Amino acid sequence: MVGGGYVSRRAASSSGRSRPGREVRVSKDALQTEVRERAGLGELFTRGTERGYVLLSEIHDLHDPIQDAEDWPEEVATEVRDRGIEVVDDLTDDAAPAPSESATTGSTTDGVRQYLNAIGRVELLTAEEEVDLAKRYHAGVAARAMSVNRELVSTAAKRRTLEEVTTDGDRAQERLVTANLRLVVSIARRYLGRGLSLLELVQEGNLGLMRGVEKFDHTKGYKFSTYATWWIRQALTRGTANKARSVRLPVHVHELVAKVRRAEFELLQVLGRDPTDGEVAESLGISTDRLLELRLAGREITSLDRTVGEDGDTTLGELVQDDDAPDPELCATTELARLELLATLEELHERERGVLELRYGLNGGEPATLEEIGERYGVTRERIRQIEKNVLAKLRHPAHAQRLRSLADER
Template structure:
């Protein structure tokens, strides 16, 4: 038992904070392999080690609170109201329904295996099949509130409450199929495991535009849970080193998981129910040029061209090449001198003389407004 994968990590995490959640123990519980008493045995070991066992699970799930109803759509509200009126089952009723369900499954298999059976036997098996389907439906509908209770813990992971409930219902139905009443489990405890499995995989597969592997999705959730726990213990946000140390990860791996956990949002998403505006309308394009800068540069370029028109051809050519005024790379004095067949010093003199001309009021008034650009 002590060698179970994940149990050592749970003990290490619990030792650092002084408590363990009952839900964490149940997450490690495999109903197909472990006895029904496994979670209780682990909880006892935790208490004997001086750890507080915090029961964050409830055996009888109450109707969804009004705060949950008011934050959902009308369709979801109607669904929650409907399942809230379904009576819960006793342990004896769960066992009886499970027996009837499995009897129906066996009857259906028998019908398929022997097409030549008597009419009376076929009619009896059909009655058992129908009764088994009704028993399955009763087991499912009586535990839909359990699905909502578990699904609420997965909100904020990319799926709406209705989508989470749909995923959880698939897990519930799988739990009904696999439930073995002879092992002494309470059905709600057994079904919770299957519901969580379905929700974990559902959020991993459907909550993101880019799908994450299930094990990565679980690690991302583990990082967020650890950050929250450290915030409560330390009274401040934990550093990357503290979070990585608590999880047994490198800081580089921690940052990779945070990056993987970022949500992707469509730029076409509407930003209001009564507005045609989209998120893309509010997001600036960092690579786009500033329209004001484009307009100013265009005006400055035109004024420079007009100012240069009053110069001699060589003077204009020297400045255009020296400062890249035609959109080319600026050239050195030596390069310009070679083109005109004169020395570097002569080009420097022409440049100095021409700039002095441009400073004359007859030219300077055109460029004065762009001096700071």
């Protein structure tokens, strides 16, 4: 029920049953603002206002907040027209030439138009033709399997017959595929905004269509288009899951991420506010920890080599702090302290300096034991202990102590 700028509806529990007597009023303006922010409509409207038009492919490329709403592009196109902005249809055969665009956008649009023009010239099939082509295709498959059996192909005449049937089966398969390419395009458009362009989606859908031809059984009485639709959707779902992201997600995780986004959007409509993590997790029947894992997995990956700023000379990686990198100030202070300590040790006798460096690992190695140092200098460990004691006493002398104490204060 709509009235007074609010959408009134019954709030649903996680089990799908209505709670009697409880009604939530959702601000339509707040809801529309939230949807625009999530889908990037503001940027589209701004770009369209500046140049006076919006390409239909740009509308399809928008991120659909519900992920599978088929009427989403049409709703956006209607709002664009209501704002006085022209919508240029660059996705159909009879689309008018679009205004000048950048080289990248223009080449993509031309490729889509050429492809649609090509498949639009292919005649559609009747139900009887589909059955006939399916029979010829399966006959060709059987003939190809027989041709590799030398016992069955005993004469040249049989071999030629099998080759003719195989070739006819290949032609039948090609005819079934090309006659249904428009079906692939119509289904592929519903998957726009998920990381792949229309042409990439069409390629994935075509693979599903060819798989549908291989599996189609005309004896079941179904139309081929009805049967092939399932295979096309399956190929598109897997294609977007496997290729739309820089870091691939398993298909089941990709589907769960889509469910999380859909649940968040639906709860936003019901509650009139951003749902809490607990509410989203309850509606999906998962734990809050699992919800956070899915959100982390669904984050978009951004390249550190992506340029930022107007000049384009700075990359994102140059602006991101590395928490594991050492502190430059601490490194500089440590290096200065090391040099100062070495300068102090230079004032000692060579044996005294050597014993101290080995005993405390000042030369970059591991600290040595008294016995190891004694073996190196040919004296007892007790003598090394005495030398160490005398050296430390020298360093405590005011002439050296002040310099070393200042280093400790700086650190």
